[in-house]
Amino acid sequence: MRAGSPDLFQTPPEALDPLYPLLPRDWRIWECACGEGNLVRALEGHGYSVIGTDASTDYAAESTDFLSADPPPGIDCILTNPPFSLKDDFLSRCYELGKPFALLLPLTGLEGLRRQELFRRHGVELVLMPRRLHFQTPNFTEGRKSSSWFATAWYCGFMGIGRSLTFWQPMPAQPALELVA
Numbered sequence: 001m002r003a004g005s006p007d008l009f010q011t012p013p014e015a016l017d018p019l020y021p022l023l024p025r026d027w028r029i030w031e032c033a034c035g036e037g038n039l040v041r042a043l044e045g046h047g048y049s050v051i052g053t054d055a056s057t058d059y060a061a062e063s064t065d066f067l068s069a070d071p072p073p074g075i076d077c078i079l080t081n082p083p084f085s086l087k088d089d090f091l092s093r094c095y096e097l098g099k100p101f102a103l104l105l106p107l108t109g110l111e112g113l114r115r116q117e118l119f120r121r122h123g124v125e126l127v128l129m130p131r132r133l134h135f136q137t138p139n140f141t142e143g144r145k146s147s148s149w150f151a152t153a154w155y156c157g158f159m160g161i162g163r164s165l166t167f168w169q170p171m172p173a174q175p176a177l178e179l180v181a
């Protein structure tokens, strides 16, 4: 695969902030294309039970192809930033499995004959962030932000959000408490 391909971009953990209110804490989550494990670690840090798998043995002890593998037992939800070149296949497989899912995809993922057919048939709910994410590219070095040249959203299915579009925003910072003498 081309070095620097978006198929290998790693997701910054803050991408998950809009999802935490939508994911019950007792859910067991399948990060089915986990790459270097950014999302696995962030979810575990928030108390979730997470199973991380990947097709590449660069990232996992054994290769697990999400498009053909059975889901690990007991999972409640599928969550990942999939390889963008396999958007349609990942969406199709999620709808086929029928589990709640959240896939991080470019906003342009709303385009496309096959995807729109899937969205019409099964429905989709989008969670949007106010800013673009800074993905970690393969030549990422700690302390330097990568560029973010496309906007993304969480494409959710079977999550029961109840709105087609959620324009999430971070909670405003609380003012520091002033101690009165």
Ligand SMILES: C[S@@+](CC[C@H](N)C(=O)[O-])C[C@H]1O[C@@H](n2cnc3c(N)ncnc32)[C@H](O)[C@@H]1O
Binding pocket: 006, 007, 008, 009, 010, 011, 012, 032, 033, 034, 035, 036, 037, 038, 039, 053, 054, 055, 056, 059, 064, 065, 066, 067, 080, 081, 082, 083, 084, 086
């Ligand atoms: C864009 S990276 C994202 C990694 C991680 N999910 C994140 O958000 O930081 C996509 C990952 O999908 C993996 N992948 C590609 N095809 C796959 C497949 N059919 N099944 C499972 N993983 C796959 C790649 O090896 C890569 O690690």
